Amino acid sequence: MILLTRKAEFSAAHYYWNPAWSEEENLRRFGKCANRNGHGHNYTLEVTVAGEIDPATGFVVDLKQLKEVLEREVVSVYDHRHLNLEVPEFATAVPTTENIAIAVWKRLEGKIPGARLYRVRVYELPELFADYYGE
Template sequence: MANTEKLYKAYLTRRTTFSAAHRLHSKDLTDDENRRIYGKCNHPNGHGHNYVVEVMLCGPVDPISGMVVNMTDLKDWIEVAVMKSMDHKNLDKDVEFFHNRPSTTENVAIFIWNSLRQIMKEPELLYEVKIYETEKNIVTFRG
């Protein structure tokens, strides 16, 4: 007999934190333009944040396992895509993605999104990356 059980869709979120330094600076702008646009965040010696990252997946709940994906797998993917590549690093100097683009929180979200999609078994399940740069500055990216 075929399994006619309805497939339910669920949203699954895992949160992590990482610390990193950066300097908001664009090589495509003059020093004056960089200072005007980025203000104190353009300080030549940079500054740091304790980022909070939420990775949300969306997909069908498997009727056998009862999960969208195994949370351990999501934890492992975040470890590779976020923690190993960015935690306690200088984003501008240590992460190649930021060598030619400003390390804004928007670009950090894009980097995490792209990194996760490269290593996930089912990248189409990735729904959202949300980053809290501070309590008041939050970026959401959905591809």
């Protein structure tokens, strides 16, 4: 088995808000990130797949197909969007770095031909990222 990682980038806005809490509690817990107008990030996504190397191609996965899947399933859906308002999975989940990583996993699982999804890493900032390895 070998691991291969591909990067992608997207820009998106979000805010942190739990509708079960009062405005005061949201502000206390999330600070300026609770501003309902949102704020943006330039996210970096790393998707790692696992598999065996095809002896005919030398690849674990068709790189063009992997790029197309990332574009179709994640980048085209998240890029230049307000996550809370425009992306269905965040209508009920706070779009934290952790929850974005889980949502990306769910979007990609079973859709990468010839390889198994191994890890999703989402960078919100260069010094802040979340890893998800599935259930």
